[in-house]
Amino acid sequence: SGSMVNNTSFDLTPYYWTAWHCVVGENPSTFRFYFDYETSSCSGSWAGQGSYSFGSSLLSDSDGMDPDYALLLITDTTPSLDGVFYAGWDRSSSSPTISCGVHHPGGDPKKINFDNDTASNSGNINWGGGDTSPSGSHWRVIWDDGGTAGGSSGSPAYDDDGRVIGQLSGGSGDCISGTDYYGKLQRGWDGSSSSTRLKDWLDPNDTGVTYIDGTYNEYSP
Numbered sequence: 001s002g003s004m005v006n007n008t009s010f011d012l013t014p015y016y017w018t019a020w021h022c023v024v025g026e027n028p029s030t031f032r033f034y035f036d037y038e039t040s041s042c043s044g045s046w047a048g049q050g051s052y053s054f055g056s057s058l059l060s061d062s063d064g065m066d067p068d069y070a071l072l073l074i075t076d077t078t079p080s081l082d083g084v085f086y087a088g089w090d091r092s093s094s095s096p097t098i099s100c101g102v103h104h105p106g107g108d109p110k111k112i113n114f115d116n117d118t119a120s121n122s123g124n125i126n127w128g129g130g131d132t133s134p135s136g137s138h139w140r141v142i143w144d145d146g147g148t149a150g151g152s153s154g155s156p157a158y159d160d161d162g163r164v165i166g167q168l169s170g171g172s173g174d175c176i177s178g179t180d181y182y183g184k185l186q187r188g189w190d191g192s193s194s195s196t197r198l199k200d201w202l203d204p205n206d207t208g209v210t211y212i213d214g215t216y217n218e219y220s221p
Contacts, residue, residue: 005086031056060196061196062187067138114146
């Protein structure tokens with residue numbers, strides 16, 4: 001799972017945000033990106049997939065589970081991406097109040113979790129297989145309604161202003177309820193080069209802003 005994300009140019013550059021562990025060892029040029037894969041009811045299990053974009057390139061990633069992010073550029077815009085929402089984001093270090101998470105557990109049509117509590121800083125996380133994340137690398141979210149499962153990884157959590165604050169690394173794996181850990185967008189902002197940080201891509205104008213809103217339309221901010 002993942003999300004299109006906006007940048008400070010508001011130019012609809014087709015950036016796709018997901019988790020590093022979803023792309024490591026894979027070939028992003030073969031990825032397919034489906035949009036509006038949803039049903040009209042929560043219990044629906046089938047939806048028409050419609051058109052999709054094929055192919056991407058990896059621009060930047062965390063090269064590990066701290067904070068487990070990957071930013072892709074979709075290279076195929078042949079079906080038009082008109083009507084696709086490019087999510088805003090918040091890179092501040094302040095604990096956000098969570099509103100929802102959007103994801104595709106097991107490849108199912110879109111599911112949405114809800115919450116109205118403040119996320120907390122994670123402790124040290126042992127993911128198994130030798131992968132670990134240090135204390136403070138992730139936001140810890142305890143959902144009020146809903147949960148995630150396999151296939152939800154990389155999906156965004158949104159704050160109460162509708163801005164992405166991180167992507168799902170893992171958690172309870174219980175779609176009914178549970179605790180999940182989202183790699184902090186803020187944690188991936190700076191790095192040693194453009195391939196290991198987000199600011200070059202999401203703030204190409206070097207504005208220094210800590211958040212922007214999402215958009216459907218290109219415009220000059």
